[in-house]
Structures are given as structure tokens and as C-alpha cells.
Amino acid sequence: MCLAVPGRIVSIEGAAGLIDILGVKRKASLELIDNVKVGDFVLIHAGCAIEKVNRKEALKTIALFREITEEWKEI
Amino acid sequence: MAGVYLKDKSTGNEMVTLAHGAGGVQSSELIHKLFIEKFSNSVIERMEDSAIVDLPNDGFHLAFTTDSFVVNPIFFKGGDIGKLAVCGTVNDLSCVGAVPRYLTMGFIIEEGFPISSLEKISESIAATAASCGVSIVAGDTKVVPSKAADGIFINSAGIGIIKNNIAISCSNATPGDIIIVSGGIGEHGAAILLARDDLGLQADIGSDCAPLNNMIHSVISISKIHTIRDITRGGLAAVLNEISGQSGVGMTILEDSIPLRKDVSAVCEILGLDPLNMACEGRVVLIVPPSSAIAVLGALRNHADGSGAQIIGEVTNGKQGRVSMVTSSGGTRVIFMPSGEQLPRIC
Amino acid sequence: MERNLIENLMEAARKGFPSERFEELIGSENGHVFRIMEVCGTHTMSIARYGIRDILPSNVKLVSGPGCPVCVTCNGYIDAAVEIAHQKDVITATFGDMVKVPGSACSLAVARAEGCDIRVVYSPLDCLEIALENPGKRVVFLSVGFETTIPPIALMIINSRKAGISNISVLTGNKTLPAVLEMIVSEKDRLIDGFLYPGHISAITGTALYERIADKYGMPGVIAGFEPMDILQAIYLLLSNIIVGRNVAVNCYERVVKSEGNKKARNVMNQVFEQCDAHWRGIGKVTGSGLKLRQEFSDMDAWRVFNMKEIETLELSGCICGDIIMGRSMPGECDLFGKACTPENPAGPCMVSSEGSCAAYYRYRI
Numbered sequence: 001m002c003l004a005v006p007g008r009i010v011s012i013e014g015a016a017g018l019i020d021i022l023g024v025k026r027k028a029s030l031e032l033i034d035n036v037k038v039g040d041f042v043l044i045h046a047g048c049a050i051e052k053v054n055r056k057e058a059l060k061t062i063a064l065f066r067e068i069t070e071e072w073k074e075i
Numbered sequence: 076m077a078g079v080y081l082k083d084k085s086t087g088n089e090m091v092t093l094a095h096g097a098g099g100v101q102s103s104e105l106i107h108k109l110f111i112e113k114f115s116n117s118v119i120e121r122m123e124d125s126a127i128v129d130l131p132n133d134g135f136h137l138a139f140t141t142d143s144f145v146v147n148p149i150f151f152k153g154g155d156i157g158k159l160a161v162c163g164t165v166n167d168l169s170c171v172g173a174v175p176r177y178l179t180m181g182f183i184i185e186e187g188f189p190i191s192s193l194e195k196i197s198e199s200i201a202a203t204a205a206s207c208g209v210s211i212v213a214g215d216t217k218v219v220p221s222k223a224a225d226g227i228f229i230n231s232a233g234i235g236i237i238k239n240n241i242a243i244s245c246s247n248a249t250p251g252d253i254i255i256v257s258g259g260i261g262e263h264g265a266a267i268l269l270a271r272d273d274l275g276l277q278a279d280i281g282s283d284c285a286p287l288n289n290m291i292h293s294v295i296s297i298s299k300i301h302t303i304r305d306i307t308r309g310g311l312a313a314v315l316n317e318i319s320g321q322s323g324v325g326m327t328i329l330e331d332s333i334p335l336r337k338d339v340s341a342v343c344e345i346l347g348l349d350p351l352n353m354a355c356e357g358r359v360v361l362i363v364p365p366s367s368a369i370a371v372l373g374a375l376r377n378h379a380d381g382s383g384a385q386i387i388g389e390v391t392n393g394k395q396g397r398v399s400m401v402t403s404s405g406g407t408r409v410i411f412m413p414s415g416e417q418l419p420r421i422c
Numbered sequence: 423m424e425r426n427l428i429e430n431l432m433e434a435a436r437k438g439f440p441s442e443r444f445e446e447l448i449g450s451e452n453g454h455v456f457r458i459m460e461v462c463g464t465h466t467m468s469i470a471r472y473g474i475r476d477i478l479p480s481n482v483k484l485v486s487g488p489g490c491p492v493c494v495t496c497n498g499y500i501d502a503a504v505e506i507a508h509q510k511d512v513i514t515a516t517f518g519d520m521v522k523v524p525g526s527a528c529s530l531a532v533a534r535a536e537g538c539d540i541r542v543v544y545s546p547l548d549c550l551e552i553a554l555e556n557p558g559k560r561v562v563f564l565s566v567g568f569e570t571t572i573p574p575i576a577l578m579i580i581n582s583r584k585a586g587i588s589n590i591s592v593l594t595g596n597k598t599l600p601a602v603l604e605m606i607v608s609e610k611d612r613l614i615d616g617f618l619y620p621g622h623i624s625a626i627t628g629t630a631l632y633e634r635i636a637d638k639y640g641m642p643g644v645i646a647g648f649e650p651m652d653i654l655q656a657i658y659l660l661l662s663n664i665i666v667g668r669n670v671a672v673n674c675y676e677r678v679v680k681s682e683g684n685k686k687a688r689n690v691m692n693q694v695f696e697q698c699d700a701h702w703r704g705i706g707k708v709t710g711s712g713l714k715l716r717q718e719f720s721d722m723d724a725w726r727v728f729n730m731k732e733i734e735t736l737e738l739s740g741c742i743c744g745d746i747i748m749g750r751s752m753p754g755e756c757d758l759f760g761k762a763c764t765p766e767n768p769a770g771p772c773m774v775s776s777e778g779s780c781a782a783y784y785r786y787r788i
Contacts, residue, residue: 002464002570002622002648003347003421006428006678021345022428023338024278029547032573032687041427043625043678044345046421046517047275047545048574051625051684057677058431065434065651068443274544337429346544347467347518404650405438406473411785414766416531418518419544421571422463422492422777 004045089190096218113201114211126212138173141232151270153281157199162286164233166305169288172243173235179213181230186221207286247301248322252390253368255361258383259334261353265342278338285357290378302362306355309413315398316412325393330402332387347420352413435649441477456482462620463490463777470782472650486779488747492519493771493778494702498732499595500525507538514540515549516564526735546578553587566595570622573687576694591724601711607639616660617643621675628683632671640669647675703771704743743770753783
């Protein structure tokens, strides 16, 4: 029961945000998380944002994954 | 429109009624105004019980097909049921190497269906037919009571001519052949999902539905082609399985090579659907000898409907009827025939 | 970079993981078979979808535990849902996952063909709109799912109260993982070397349970995301820890999982639901692993409103789904597998859902 996708908050109206997920938009409830603003990335599951995506950690992950695949290419 | 037309009480729009299907004055008027005048050709204007058409005598085979269209919603971004009815039949004929010539249109309309919608559908049929050089030469109209049909159903039959030296078949795929897809997959399926409000998704995705006869003809005329098959309801997965099964061959495709728009991919990620199982209505798979691959790719890309064409894999000596895919991570999985309805998941 | 953060992440996370790295890591451990259990249907699907087993060495086995909420839902729940669907003026709202699952007699898909009003929803919140648009009908939501899904369901229930909507009922069938995880890990002669923990459930619950399991039972684990690189990198780390005997739980999904989880979502969950026992198909009764509506929401309890009971039915003789879910057996070892039990004709829960162990194994390995 874990199908969730990350998306960017494009606008906020009351308790709901309009989320952009790779070019597809959907309204999602923001009532399960705190302190979000337009531009933040959130994880969407069943029409609700269930957690913020930590930008710093996301960047670290990208760097790690790239390192793994690049490192292999050099061998 | 002259004549007595009942109006929908809430919208004020003119409606199709059982009288329009009864074979009398109202039927005649509807057929003339909405179909004959729009489809406009010397065959259909004769209004005989059957269309009598000219076909070449020597050196040709006749190709004959039928398809029915029940899509809901009836109007969607990039098309409508009428456009689909022409494209589906034209493409089926083109995929065996035939030049499509004559189509029929049979309408089953639910009582209460708005006349304005019927008119739009008819205009769409006429425009699509004109754009690809086919004529609608015969038709039929029935009206059924409310709830006996879902708005409108259309059956379309078509004939085309194939030169005797053309032999394109689903049984011809041979190990070593190259597999090409003519453009991005899943766009029709995604457009239909978006047009259904109940999932709440918004994106700028239109159906890929298009008549492909000109594109296919340009490819056939420059190159030997073993197989062409149009991708419809079961998506790319169904077509590859059908061809590999009928030809008794294996296939290997590369996930990274499959053309797929980012937003179509996003719709699939959100709903837990597999893009390989998503419907197309304007895409074909071509199986070609390796020496023809580059030329075929170039010919496809010269057409607007083939600009996204890609080589996605090859036919192999592998297990017969088995389609394998190398995933973007380098693993392998088997692509099976889709089974049953594709439903959104939460897991 | 900002706008493309997610695109860059997806791209980096779907590249090839060099399988040689695994060989280097476990090279000297050829004799040992490493068994890693994942407990999330979405992990089962991702592993199958990306062909992750191909990238792992042959002595690393991925075992599917009871992580598919559809698979562990009993026949009795489906039977009750089907019976309710047939009642006058009922609209059944369900996640797509449940539609094709057969109960002891039929599935919701069959009920729909018989004329029942059954609607697939992407979000439980969609029930609010359906209820408002159909004041003369009762909307019955089939509430299944684990901790990721329970807060959105709870939110729907709270919001329906706030909006004064009185025609929604909820047929509860939700389950929670902790009790069943402890059951697996405390088995005598347990075969599992480590756990691949579900990233999105953990985003809600936090990681304390896994740390406790590592401490108390000496069972290492990793909390992982769902992209192929997330899974492979997490498995790599887990294998490293298993080899050196480091019994810890490591969070490999820190972009989304905090050690304390999402307190706000848990509060919403606890406002509406309270713990109870639950019956897991293939396993049996697991104490404290279910959820029921709190007293103040009893008017929304479909079990009560429709006077339904979840009646247990027996599995087909020869079905070893229970052993498979608990990690004691592999799908191919069942006598019914591929013969009396196939995805088109599932005999037991592991084949029923497309992400059940047997269904995934059937589709992606043979």
C-alpha cells in the first residue's frame, strides 16, 4: 500500500495544493503535513501529501546514485 | 434543421428520438442532413440499398475489415468517436498493405442523444475521411431506447486494395528482424483517463489517433516489410505478444528505447498503470529486415505521425512467443499479454 | 535544478546498478544463501518491474512477506463488500486493487456486471464529492491498506463530519505491520537474514520499530524507497551489515523518512481509529494488528450499519500461502502453483493480487 509519487506544489488554496507531478497536475490535501509553501516538493499518496521531500537529502541521493553508475563506467 | 425536433427539457438542445430510427420522414431527414450531405460523394448520394464501387481487375487482392467503436467519453482531447471510427478501419486496412478506399458507417444511437453532438461526430468523420482519401459510401442508423446504448456506438467496415506482390503478415517476423514503433505509446489511453473527471488529473495530453495510410504506404513503397500491426486497446504489450506468438519467435526490447512522453509516464506512475498496456490509436509496430531498418525509420520520421519513431528491439531465436524486456536498470522481465481491465492501484 | 529535482532524481534512480558490486561484496560467501524479506506490495512490484533479481547474485534471495494488503484481506471481507454492494441505493467506492479480487463466491467486478454501482476512486477524499452528489444514496468506502493509506482515509472521515455529510459508511479492513513483523522475526528457525522495510509506511510510522527489531531480535534491516537504485543500494548496504553481523536498521530513504515519522498524520489516524485484532489471510488471527472505528464514529461503521460479520472461509487444500507470506516457502514450491493456481484463476491470496508473491513470481520468472 505504498504507491506514492513526488511532486511540486504549484499553488495552495485553503487546505489543498495543486501539485505538478512531471507535467501532470492534481489537487491534493495538505492536511496531513505542516509548514509547506509553493515550490516545496511533497510525496502524494491517495490524493494527500503524506510527507515533504527533503531537498538536501534528495540532492545527496542523486549524487550518490550518479556516483555509483559513473564509478562503474570508469572500470 | 427543418422538421419536428424534440428538445431536451433541461438544456434546450435538440435530441435524437426513436422517430429518427423508425425509417420514415424523420430518419430520411436526419440521414440526409447529417450524413449524406457531409460525407458527400457520388456513391453515397445515389442512396441505393448497397454501394456499387469500382475496383481494379488485375494484379490486386481485396482487403476487408470491420471494427466497432464504443469509447466513453465520446469527445476527448485529440479526437472523438467519429475520428476513431475512420482511423481504426483505415489503419487496419493499411497494416496488411492495402490502400483503403471505401468505408461504411453504422450508427446505433441512444434516444435523447443531442443532435449537435451527432452533427459534430459526422463532421469529424467527413473531415478525417477526406484527409486520408477514403469515401464513406454506405451507412445505417438505428435509434434505441434510453439506456439501451451509451450515447452512441459506431460500427465501421472498410475495403482496400492490395497489390499482389505485397505480403505483409503477422506470421512473417523472422529472427534478426528489427522492431520499430512509430511514436510515443499510451497517449490515447492517457487522454481518455484524463477526459474522465473522476480521477482528477490534468495534463496537456491528446489522443494520438490518426489515419496512418499515407505514412504506411510511403514505408511499404521503399522497403520490404515483414509485419505491420496497429497498437490499440492492449497497448504495445499486446501487439508484441500477438506477433511473436503468430510468428513463433522470441523478442527482446529495450525499455530505454521505447518512446514515451514524460507526462504520459507520470499518469501511469500516479495510477500504478503499465505504459506498455495503455491504448494507442495512431501508432504501429513494424517488423523489418535489418537491412531496411534505417530507411524505414527515416521514412516514418518524415511524416508528422511518425516523427517519434524509434527502434525498440529485435526478433530473436528465443523461446517462441516470449517477449523479454531489458529494463532501464539492466534487469530483464517478461512482457505478458495484458489480462482484463487495467485499473488504477494504490499499492 | 530546482524545477528538475524530481526529474533528475528519477533519472539517476533508474540507471543500471553494477551487479559486479554485489559479487565483490559477497564473493567469499558463496556457500551461504542470503534471504531478504520485503514487506510491501509496492516493493514486490518494483522488484518485478525492474528485473532486480537479475542484478542480484543467485545466492541472494528476495522473499515477499505479508506486505500486500489486498492479498491478506480475507474472503469474508470481499463477501461482505459484495453483499453490501447489492443493497438498494448503495454506491460502493473502492481502490482499483480490490475490484478483481475473488471472494468465496464472486468479486466486485462480477457484482458490477450484475448492475451494482461500484466506483473506482484514486483518493478516499473523492467519497465526499460522490456523497454530496448523491444525497439519496449511501456511499460505502472499502477501507483497506496499511499505515500509508490509513491517514488519508481517516482524513476523509473527519472531513465528512466537518461538512455534515451523513451518507458515508466505511467497511474497515485496515491492518498494521508491527505485530506481524514481530511474529515473523520471533519464529523459531527463522530463515530470514534481514528485512527490506517499506519506505512509505515508514514515512508515517517512523523507524523506531525497526530499531527495536534489530536490537531485540538481532535482525538487521534497511528502510528503502521504491526506485530500482533505492532498492539495490539498500540491499547492498543490508548485505554488508549481514556479513559483518551488524544488527542495525538503516534509513536509506532519508529524503522522505524521518526517524520520528509524520506525527500529524498519526494523530489524524488515531483520532478516528483504534487498535483491534485482525485476521490475515494465510496467517490467521494476529493480535492488535487491525484497526476499527472509534465509538464516536460508529454511525459510519458499515459493519454495524449493514449488520455484517466477516465470516472466515477455508483455503483450497494444498494452498501454502501462509508459509509463503511468512517466508518459510517460495512460490514455486506450492503444488498448486501454475496448475490449479494461476493469475487468471487464483486459488490463494498470493496469486490473487498482481503484486502478491506468487503472481509476481509467475509473471516475471517463468
